[in-house]
Amino acid sequence: MLNTSVRTLFITLDLPYPPRSGAPLRNWQNMNLMRQYGNVAVFSIFKGQPPQKTLPGIQNWYHYDLAQKRPLKERLQNRLSGLTPWRYAYIDFFYTQPAVDILKQILKEWQPTIVIFEHLWLCRYLPIVQRYPCQIIFDEHNVEVDLFEQKIQQMMGLRLKTKMKLEKFHLQFMEKKMAYKADQIWVCSQSDAEKLKQRYGKNLNPYVVPNGINVTDYDIVRRGECISAFEGKSNPHTLIFIGTFGYPPNVEAAEFLTQKFYPEIKQLYPNTLLILVGKNPPPALKNATQQEPGILWTGLVEDVKPYLAAATIVITPLFKGGGTRLKILEAFAADRPVVSTTKGAEGLDIENKKHLFIENEVEGMVDAVDQLWSNPSLYQQCVDNAYNLVKTHYSWDAVANRIQPLIQNLFKINS
Missing domain, CATH: 3.40.50.2000 (Glycogen Phosphorylase B;)
Structure with a gap:
């Protein structure tokens, strides 16, 4: 006792x-x-x-x-x-x-x-x-x-x-x-x-x-009851990256997304919206992306759930760092599939192509996003597996x- x-x-x-x-x-x-x-x-x-x-x-x-x-x-x-x-x-x-x-x-x-x-x-x-x-x-x-x-x-x-x-x-x-x-x-x-x-x-x-995470906190997103950050402007090709940009590995990930990944995915899906959620974005990187209407920096937000509700995929292209990624667990609980690097998913008891997609190169990430957006059955299978995992192992x-x-x-x- x-x-x-x-x-x-x-x-x-x-x-x-x-x-x-x-x-x-x-x-x-x-x-x-x-x-x-x-x-x-x-x-x-x-x-x-x-x-x-x-x-x-x-x-x-x-x-x-x-x-x-x-x-x-x-x-x-x-x-x-x-x-x-x-x-x-x-x-x-x-x-x-x-x-x-x-x-x-x-x-x-x-x-x-x-x-x-x-x-x-x-x-x-x-x-x-x-x-x-x-x-x-x-x-x-x-x-x-x-x-x-x-x-x-x-x-x-x-x-x-x-x-x-x-x-x-x-x-x-x-x-x-x-x-x-x-x-x-x-x-x-x-x-x-x-x-x-x-x-x-x-x-x-x-x-x-x-x-x-407290899995029930994200039920409102999973059930489609959360008001999207872009209410009335639904875009099925919306990606989100969540992080504090005072942390160098997150800055490196944002540079990868904006400079290497985004130009490639935009060729396949011209209306792609990339949302970068987090405080302290570096001025140089933020200024470099202001000319691209498809990339949005939010700064610090009171609640990430409306942005998860707006997105259809969470992407975590981390190449350095440690610990485990709560942003991935939040995505799992919100029924949002994840595309990550090996380092981004480090420490989590996950299986590639079952709970999420793991790719370390631009081409592989673009292909993973394309598969999820073009195959509704694969998309649903991935989020179902991820939700069961977060509920049983990471709640x-x-x-x-x-x-x-x-x-x-x-x-x-x-x-």
Whole structure:
């Protein structure tokens, strides 16, 4: 019998709600699933103020705004740290003494049973939490050193590459420390679990807690009841790519779509509409596509479902990155077929040409889209298979079944 008096504190660098991109969607999933064991509190640390002061179903939400001026001593320390070529400054950005003071107060007064760290970038708060009698979970959304090595390979110039290689050692040290100091480490997929064990030793025991979605949230799209973003202007040849364009792999994917893929698919289907949904589109890329009426940048949207309702195919041409793609799971739940690269579908337990189409070259992607648009039977078979998969393997209920034995294990450690 599970203890129902567990108090879980999430420390996050993302806006918890509304969840509009991958990391917040994962956090919101885990926050809601941990509520079945007891009260949940959130301490968010990011630049800016939340647009709202409450979270649905969560009574305690604390926030620190990183836009506030930092203490003089801290500013001087950060300047000195910046002179150290091997130190990765992004980790220091999220750490500040005023946030430490708030965290100490939360730990003292709220007394959490479990503290869940979201992302590696909050690692400097680990020693603070270790002073209190609670279990620590490190929820690693990506294997960050793996992603950092991908960035190094892209860089031009010996000086910058050398600097990044030195920074990698600091990043690797902190990632290994978090992995071994935490009572549990959660990852998104089995492939990420294997990457961690290969990098940091077979003694490490990562637990797979998949990215999932609340499938019923997308029923309105699946049943055709959601008002389309382009009401009255239905286009059966509409593609959608969803992502945050401050993330370099998404920018690369958008460049691939607009510069290579779109000109080819337009030759087959001249009325093709490509919708790019997400915040922070690069000005250069956005300006380059403004002359093409068939490509639409939406910027940040309050709700992606009207855009899913407008689209007939979701396309995810990612060539770098890590974790698993919630955008694919959203498409599955909304009855929208997916065309993806191998990297875009990485970490998901899927079968090519059954749940989605996987292609890594322009010609293959164009052919996959053509097959889906020209063959209604194939289209329906694909969305049916995908919907069954997301419901049985990647729904919140399915993820809850993965989390339950992990929480039970923490209780055994406590007893």
